[in-house]
Amino acid sequence: MLKGKVALVTGSTSGIGLGIAHALARDGATVVLNGLGNPDEIETIRAQLAAETGTEVTFVGADLSRADAVAELIARVEADHGRLDVLVNNAGVQHVSPIEDFPPEKWDLIIALNLTAAFHTIRLAVPGMKKRGWGRIINVASAHALVASPFKSAYVASKHGILGLTKTVALELAEHGVTANAICPGYVMTPLVQKQIPDTAKARGITEEEVVRDVLLASQATKRFVEVDELGALAAFLCSDGAASITGIALPVDGGWTAH
Numbered sequence: 490m491l492k493g494k495v496a497l498v499t500g501s502t503s504g505i506g507l508g509i510a511h512a513l514a515r516d517g518a519t520v521v522l523n524g525l526g527n528p529d530e531i532e533t534i535r536a537q538l539a540a541e542t543g544t545e546v547t548f549v550g551a552d553l554s555r556a557d558a559v560a561e562l563i564a565r566v567e568a569d570h571g572r573l574d575v576l577v578n579n580a581g582v583q584h585v586s587p588i589e590d591f592p593p594e595k596w597d598l599i600i601a602l603n604l605t606a607a608f609h610t611i612r613l614a615v616p617g618m619k620k621r622g623w624g625r626i627i628n629v630a631s632a633h634a635l636v637a638s639p640f641k642s643a644y645v646a647s648k649h650g651i652l653g654l655t656k657t658v659a660l661e662l663a664e665h666g667v668t669a670n671a672i673c674p675g676y677v678m679t680p681l682v683q684k685q686i687p688d689t690a691k692a693r694g695i696t697e698e699e700v701v702r703d704v705l706l707a708s709q710a711t712k713r714f715v716e717v718d719e720l721g722a723l724a725a726f727l728c729s730d731g732a733a734s735i736t737g738i739a740l741p742v743d744g745g746w747t748a749h
């Protein structure tokens with residue numbers, strides 16, 4: 490279905506991004522992985538994905554909290570593959586802290602990576618998409634693009650921001666065959682979530698088990714974590730012809746969280 494198309498998934502060395510990369514590679518796209526991490530482990534992930542799917546998989550390790558690195562990443566993808574058809578803005582970080590203790594440098598990092606990096610990838614990828622008359626922009630936002638939780642000021646601000654960016658870009662590109670949508674997952678058990686459990690326990694004065702039961706899964710009506718494969722399947726659908734009229738929306742995959 491995506492044969493001949495080139496997809497970049499930012500932050501795809503683990504978690505949700507890796508799941509989306511798998512789904513797009515299974516559909517035949519050439520996939521460019523990005524993210525931070527141990528080079529040997531990343532090479533294993535890259536090689537496994539290429540072997541499993543029989544498609545070309547490459548890796549570019551840019552730190553997307555830096556605007557110049559984002560520009561280098563997009564230029565490199567277009568130089569190596571001649572095109573960029575599917576852009577998945579997924580790289581993201583979290584920090585959990587009451588607002589009065591929230592470190593300003595954490596605010597700056599979260600806004601830079603979760604929001605500003607997507608502005609740069611989109612503005613740089615759009616000219617090629619417009620020229621070819623086809624493109625798919627998928628922003629991995631969060632249920633926190635729609636509702637807030639305490640102690641996550643920067644994250645919630647960045648995710649509400651990326652939803653606004655998604656809607657604006659969708660309107661600008663609607664007549665060019667390019668769609669832009671935001672996937673809004675509930676909690677998925679990835680390193681990003683594992684890391685915040687101790688801080689949330691501290692911020693709320695409860696145990697880590699209580700964090701999982703009473704905080705993370707409290708609003709998720711299904712009482713289970715969302716699976717990475719469920720998000721990959723949705724991303725692949727958004728890239729299909731059947732999704733050509735779906736643009737400018739937030740798609741919650743949150744086990745009923747935002748239905749409350």
Ligand code: NAD
Pocket residue numbers: 499500501502503504505506523524525526551552553554579580581582602603629630631632673674675676677678679680681682
């Ligand atoms: P993760 O920690 O498993 O993966 C994050 C990815 O981003 C990794 O590949 C990491 O290397 C990369 N990354 C981190 N800093 C980077 C940087 N400066 N430059 C480039 N890459 C960088 O996390 P995840 O849970 O898979 O999160 C992926 C996205 O999904 C994030 O945007 C997150 O906000 C969003 N999300 C996650 C959940 C959840 O419950 N896990 C829920 C909703 C939304």
